Amino acid sequence: MAAPKPTRTRRKMQRVTIMDVAARAELSPSTVSLYFRKPDAVSAAASESIARAIEALDYVPNLMAGGLAAASSRVVSIIVPSVRNAFFAETVAALQEDLGKQRLQVMLSHTEYKEHDEESLVRTALSWAPAAVVLTGLSHSSATRRLLRDSKVPVVEIWELGSQTMDMAVGFHHDQVGQTAASHLVQRGRKRLLFLGARLHEDRRAARRAQGFVETARNAPDVTADIIQHPAPASAEVGAMLLGEAVHRFPNVNGIACSNDHIALGVIFECQRLGIAIPERLSVVGFGDLSFSAACNPSLTTIRPPGDLIGKEAARLIIARISHANGEPQQAVIDTRFTLLHRQSS
Amino acid sequence: MAAPKPTRTRRKMQRVTIMDVAARAELSPSTVSLYFRKPDAVSAAASESIARAIEALDYVPNLMAGGLAAASSRVVSIIVPSVRNAFFAETVAALQEDLGKQRLQVMLSHTEYKEHDEESLVRTALSWAPAAVVLTGLSHSSATRRLLRDSKVPVVEIWELGSQTMDMAVGFHHDQVGQTAASHLVQRGRKRLLFLGARLHEDRRAARRAQGFVETARNAPDVTADIIQHPAPASAEVGAMLLGEAVHRFPNVNGIACSNDHIALGVIFECQRLGIAIPERLSVVGFGDLSFSAACNPSLTTIRPPGDLIGKEAARLIIARISHANGEPQQAVIDTRFTLLHRQSS
DNA sequence: GTCCAGAATAATAGCGCTATTATGTAGCCG
DNA sequence: CGGCTACATAATAGCGCTATTATTCTGGAC
Numbered sequence: 001m002a003a004p005k006p007t008r009t010r011r012k013m014q015r016v017t018i019m020d021v022a023a024r025a026e027l028s029p030s031t032v033s034l035y036f037r038k039p040d041a042v043s044a045a046a047s048e049s050i051a052r053a054i055e056a057l058d059y060v061p062n063l064m065a066g067g068l069a070a071a072s073s074r075v076v077s078i079i080v081p082s083v084r085n086a087f088f089a090e091t092v093a094a095l096q097e098d099l100g101k102q103r104l105q106v107m108l109s110h111t112e113y114k115e116h117d118e119e120s121l122v123r124t125a126l127s128w129a130p131a132a133v134v135l136t137g138l139s140h141s142s143a144t145r146r147l148l149r150d151s152k153v154p155v156v157e158i159w160e161l162g163s164q165t166m167d168m169a170v171g172f173h174h175d176q177v178g179q180t181a182a183s184h185l186v187q188r189g190r191k192r193l194l195f196l197g198a199r200l201h202e203d204r205r206a207a208r209r210a211q212g213f214v215e216t217a218r219n220a221p222d223v224t225a226d227i228i229q230h231p232a233p234a235s236a237e238v239g240a241m242l243l244g245e246a247v248h249r250f251p252n253v254n255g256i257a258c259s260n261d262h263i264a265l266g267v268i269f270e271c272q273r274l275g276i277a278i279p280e281r282l283s284v285v286g287f288g289d290l291s292f293s294a295a296c297n298p299s300l301t302t303i304r305p306p307g308d309l310i311g312k313e314a315a316r317l318i319i320a321r322i323s324h325a326n327g328e329p330q331q332a333v334i335d336t337r338f339t340l341l342h343r344q345s346s
Numbered sequence: 347m348a349a350p351k352p353t354r355t356r357r358k359m360q361r362v363t364i365m366d367v368a369a370r371a372e373l374s375p376s377t378v379s380l381y382f383r384k385p386d387a388v389s390a391a392a393s394e395s396i397a398r399a400i401e402a403l404d405y406v407p408n409l410m411a412g413g414l415a416a417a418s419s420r421v422v423s424i425i426v427p428s429v430r431n432a433f434f435a436e437t438v439a440a441l442q443e444d445l446g447k448q449r450l451q452v453m454l455s456h457t458e459y460k461e462h463d464e465e466s467l468v469r470t471a472l473s474w475a476p477a478a479v480v481l482t483g484l485s486h487s488s489a490t491r492r493l494l495r496d497s498k499v500p501v502v503e504i505w506e507l508g509s510q511t512m513d514m515a516v517g518f519h520h521d522q523v524g525q526t527a528a529s530h531l532v533q534r535g536r537k538r539l540l541f542l543g544a545r546l547h548e549d550r551r552a553a554r555r556a557q558g559f560v561e562t563a564r565n566a567p568d569v570t571a572d573i574i575q576h577p578a579p580a581s582a583e584v585g586a587m588l589l590g591e592a593v594h595r596f597p598n599v600n601g602i603a604c605s606n607d608h609i610a611l612g613v614i615f616e617c618q619r620l621g622i623a624i625p626e627r628l629s630v631v632g633f634g635d636l637s638f639s640a641a642c643n644p645s646l647t648t649i650r651p652p653g654d655l656i657g658k659e660a661a662r663l664i665i666a667r668i669s670h671a672n673g674e675p676q677q678a679v680i681d682t683r684f685t686l687l688h689r690q691s692s
Numbered sequence: 693g694t695c696c697a698g699a700a701t702a703a704t705a706g707c708g709c710t711a712t713t714a715t716g717t718a719g720c721c722g
Numbered sequence: 723c724g725g726c727t728a729c730a731t732a733a734t735a736g737c738g739c740t741a742t743t744a745t746t747c748t749g750g751a752c
Contacts, residue, residue, distance in 0.1 A: 015417075017708055028732045033710060043730065058496070063473040064419060065708035067410040068737045071361075075453075084439045089429045096429075096456055105470065107421075108454045110442055124451065127409040150404070236641030262637050269643045291608050292638055295582030297615045363738055374702045379740060389700060411738035414707045694752085702745070707738105715732070721725090 016057045024053035036061065067129060076318060077107045077125035078134040079118060081203075086290060087307050088136065091158060094311025095134065102319050104131060111136075113202045119144045126151050132318040138162045138169070139204060154321045156314045159305075160205055161335055168321070170313045170334045174205045177303050178212025180340055181257040181285045184301070186220045188283050188346055190255030193217045193225040196242040196267065197259035198234035200227070206259040209287065213257050226250065234259060239266020240273075247274070254282055255346075261286040261293045264300055268345065283346035298344035306336045362403045370399035382407065413475060422664060423453045423471035424480040425464060427549075432636060433653050434482065437504060440657025441480065448665050450477060457482075459548045465490045472497050478664040484508045484515070485550060500667045502660045505651075506551055507681055514667070516659045516680045520551045523649050524558025526686055527603040527631045530647070532566045534629050534692055536601030539563045539571040542588040542613065543605035544580035546573070552605040555633065559603050572596065580605060585612020586619075593620070600628055601692075607632040607639045610646055614691065629692035644690035652682045 022029040027046055035042050035050045042050070053059070067073035076099050080088040096106045107128065109121045118135070122144050125133055132154040138161075145166060148155050155167040160174060178195070185193055195214060200207045210227050217225035228246055230238045239262060246253050258264040264286030271278050278284055278298050286293060286302035293300040313334050368375040373392055381388045381396045388396070399405070413419035422445050426434040442452045453474065455467045464481070468490050471479055478500040484507075491512060494501050501513040506520060524541070531539055541560060546553045556573050563571035574592055576584050585608060592599050604610040610632030617624050624630055624644050632639060632648035639646040659680050 015708085019708080029709080030711095030733075031731055034731085037710075041730080046731080058493070060469060060472050060493070060497075062414070062475065062708050063470075064410045064413040064475060065737090066710070068408070068414050068739085069708080069710035071710090071737065073410060082439060083429050083435045083442075084432075086430075086432065086435075089432075089435045092454070093428060093430045093456060096454065097458070100455070103470075105474075106454050108438075108442065108452050109446070110439060112443070123406060124409075124449075126406050128451075129408065129410060147404070147406070151406075236638050240641060265638050266641050269641050272643050292582050292611050295586060295612050295615050296642075297618050361738085365738080375739080376703075376741095377701055380701085383740075387700080392700080408738050411707090412740065414709085415738080415740035417707065417740090696749105696751090698748085700745105700747070702743100704743080705741095707740085710737085711735095713732100713734080715730105717730080718728085720727085722723105 015062070016059045018059075018061070020057055021050065021053045021059050024057060025049040072129050072131060073105075074103055075105045075107050075128050075130045076132045076134065077109065077128065077130045079109045079111060079121050079125065080136045081113045082110050083108070087159070087288065087305060090307030091311040091314070094308045095315050096311075098312055098315035099318065102322075104318070104322075113199075115139065115141070119147070122147055126153065129153075131322055132156065134158060134314055134318075135166075136160075137204065138165065140166070154318060156317055158310050158314050160208075161333065165331075165333055168314075168317045168332045170310050170317065170336060172305065172336050172338050174208035175212030175215075177287060177305075177338055178209040178214070178257070179216040180303060180338075181209075181287075182213045182216035182220075182225065184285060184340060184342070184346065185255035185257065185283055186217065186223055188255070188279075190283050191223050192250060192252045193223060193255040193257070194246050194250060194253050195225065195227045195257050195259070196239065196246060196263050197227060197229040198232060198238050198242075198263055200229045200259065201231070203259070209257075209259060234262040236262055236266035236269060239263035240270035241266070243267045243270040243274075247276070255285075256282060257285045257287075259287060261288040261290040261300060261302055264302065264345070265290075265292060265296060268296060268298065268300065279344065279346050285346055289341060294341075294343065301343045301346035302341050304339045304341055306338065309336050361408070362405045364405075364407070366403055367396065367399045367405050370403060371395040418475050418477060419451075420449055421451045421453050421474050421476045422478045422480065423455070423474065423476045425455045425457060425467050425471065426482045427459045428456050429454070433505070433634065433651060436653030437657040437660070440654045441661050442657075444658055444661035445664065448668075450664070450668075459545075461485065461487070465493070468493055472499065475499075477668055478502065480504060480660055480664075481512075482506075483550065484511065486512070500664060502663055504656050504660050506554075507679065511677075511679055514660075514663045514678045516656050516663065516682060518651065518682050518684050520554035521558030521561075523633060523651075523684055524555040524560075524603070525562040526649060526684075527555075527633075528559045528562035528566075528571065530631060530686060530688070530692065531601035531603065531629055532563065532569055534601070534625075536629050537569050538596060538598045539569060539601040539603070540592050540596060540599050541571065541573045541603050541605070542585065542592060542609050543573060543575040544578060544584050544588075544609055546575045546605065547577070549605070555603075555605060580608045582608055582612035582615060585609035586616035587612070589613045589616040589620075593622070601631075602628060603631045603633075605633060607634040607636040607646060607648055610648065610691070611636075611638060611642060614642060614644065614646065625690065625692050631692055635687060640687075640689065647689045647692035648687050650685045650687055652684065655682050 022032045083089045157169040159171045161171045195210045214225040289304035368378045429435045480502045503515040505517045507517045541556045560571040635650035
């Protein structure tokens with residue numbers, strides 16, 4: 001057989017490559033590559049002419065080629081239930097800010113509270129050989145766990161703490177949130193307590209808050225506590241609706257904790273309409289400290305989860321793990337805690 | 347010189363590759379690749395055994411290798427000012443949902459309203475040979491424009507419409523928002539109008555709303571209009587503060603439009619405290635229709651921007667462009683409009 | 693049976709970069 | 723002034739996949 005004809009029409013990209021930069025700088029591609037990865041290892045003169053060449057050619061590196069060659073990328077894959085939720089938006093924003101400073105890119109996915117989807121999202125995430133994966137909460141399918149374990153990618157679970165973490169975790173205990181709300185109401189002399197929750201069947205963390213709430217409340221003398229819930233996502237409308245149901249079913253209710261501040265705001269508005277005095281006749285505690293919570297009238301007593309801090313700490317752990325790729329893989333669990341903000345509504 | 351020793355210790359990844367799948371399925375790697383890219387071109391029998399091999403080996407494709415070889419990735423890079431802002435969070439969520447259905451990944455970046463950062467974010471985005479880039483607003487540096495033009499990547503500008511779009515655009519005219527608010531207040535018989543805005547120097551779109559507002563208002567007979575602003579990000583606190591300033595400087599003010607609903611909520615709360623009757627003595631119009639706007643008391647008249655629709659339409663354009671890579675590159679501009687929701691506050 | 697179009701599968705040559713090894717070049721000691 | 727570090731730069735061989743071309747395998751038409 002004759003030598004294979006070189007007719008292969010390989011779509012020669014006219015992209016500017018590292019070779020073009022090297023040629024223009026009169027150096028080898030290796031040196032240019034080194035310039036990007038370990039700037040200190042190249043001489044000042046070389047750096048100078050490489051920088052000039054990059055500028056002149058308007059060179060944009062191909063991170064896929066780099067990632068392939070290095071068998072790892074500077075992508076951090078974040079999987080949250082939804083960025084529509086201000087809590088996660090806050091954390092994602094904080095993560096992105098701090099990771100961005102280290103030239104780490106955020107790839108974002110939503111499960112929309114469908115835990116079932118998480119596995120395929122994780123699978124796709126791993127297709128990018130990410131530098132780390134961030135997951136929300138602690139409940140993941142066993143296949144998800146296996147995938148992540150086998151991949152050896154650093155994993156951070158956020159927004160929830162519990163007994164079993166996969167690798168690293170940053171968050172707080174949601175049952176403690178419920179306990180704190182209950183204790184607060186009991187301290188204010190409230191005996192007939194309710195927890196008003198939205199979507200508790202899907203939002204496990206809210207469910208844990210509810211559970212912590214009733215358990216603690218019921219341990220107090222002469223205190224009764226119940227949960228009223230609604231299947232729709234949290235909103236002020238749902239809160240108003242839930243309050244209506246609450247006063248109907250438990251006319252002597254005098255202490256309410258809500259699964260979040262949207263619900264609590266609805267409760268306040270509805271109480272205004274119904275002429276129920278807050279906090280005289282009814283104390284209300286929210287969760288979230290959303291934008292309106294300090295400003296509304298009466299201002300809302302609420303528990304503030306440190307969404308921003310969670311993002312910052314998660315970013316810190318990831319960065320530490322990446323740079324200290326050697327050393328002991330220190331399993332880190334950070335309890336960020338939360339804060340009860342006592343305002344007028346209780 | 348002797349033949350080069352093959353001592354090169356190439357970090358042989360023990361990752362499962364397409365070759366492993368092919369070997370197990372007793373087919374060639376090409377066929378397996380085809381199975382992923384054009385499933386219809388592979389026979390049923392082959393598909394079957396490939397699927398079995400993937401399952402057995404727990405194969406996770408390497409999208410970086412694929413992207414490199416194909417000179418394009420299934421990443422859509424989205425650059426927004428901030429996901430902390432519910433508007434953009436909504437759009438990002440919608441985009442991610444619809445893009446996800448087409449196996450397009452979202453890579454997210456924030457400018458934090460620093461337009462100056464956008465260029466480097468775009469540069470990084472292009473390093474991933476994205477399938478499309480989504481930018482917020484219409485004002486971009488010339489270098490950014492050049493980078494994007496040269497890359498030939500589809501670009502969608504969202505949340506703002508104007509005269510000059512780079513490629514595709516989905517949004518609405520913010521000056522029209524201001525006009526609508528002004529017309530509404532004038533129609534309600536209000537003569538002494540104010541626009542209360544936060545961070546107008548950084549938020550160009552809010553500034554355009556303010557501008558549209560005063561221009562339209564001043565064209566009405568006997569109507570006066572002014573802008574009062576605050577440099578901090580929008581919040582109910584800032585709104586309360588701005589209302590204080592408003593009644594101090596313009597005691598006869600009877601119509602107020604706010605740069606967004608956070609501000610408007612603060613106005614309502616502060617009016618309650620000051621005993622200013624809404625809407626009898628003062629009409630208030632917001633922007634955003636946030637979660638609390640329909641529920642608060644009085645409920646807030648506001649202008650609803652279709653954040654969700656913007657995301658959906660942007661996703662649709664991107665998907666259409668990608669699949670119709672051939673055909674005419676139809677420059678698309680979609681005006682999503684917005685809705686005035688007349689409620690109790692006006 | 694032969695031949696041929698069309699379908700299915702395989703072989704091949706990179707995509708643009710990094711990690712590793714190899715080579716050159718100063719600087720310093722005895 | 724040989725020899726020996728350190729430092730700076732270059733050569734090389736893939737990373738795992740896709741696009742292209744080449745080959746084989748059908749099943750009819752004749």
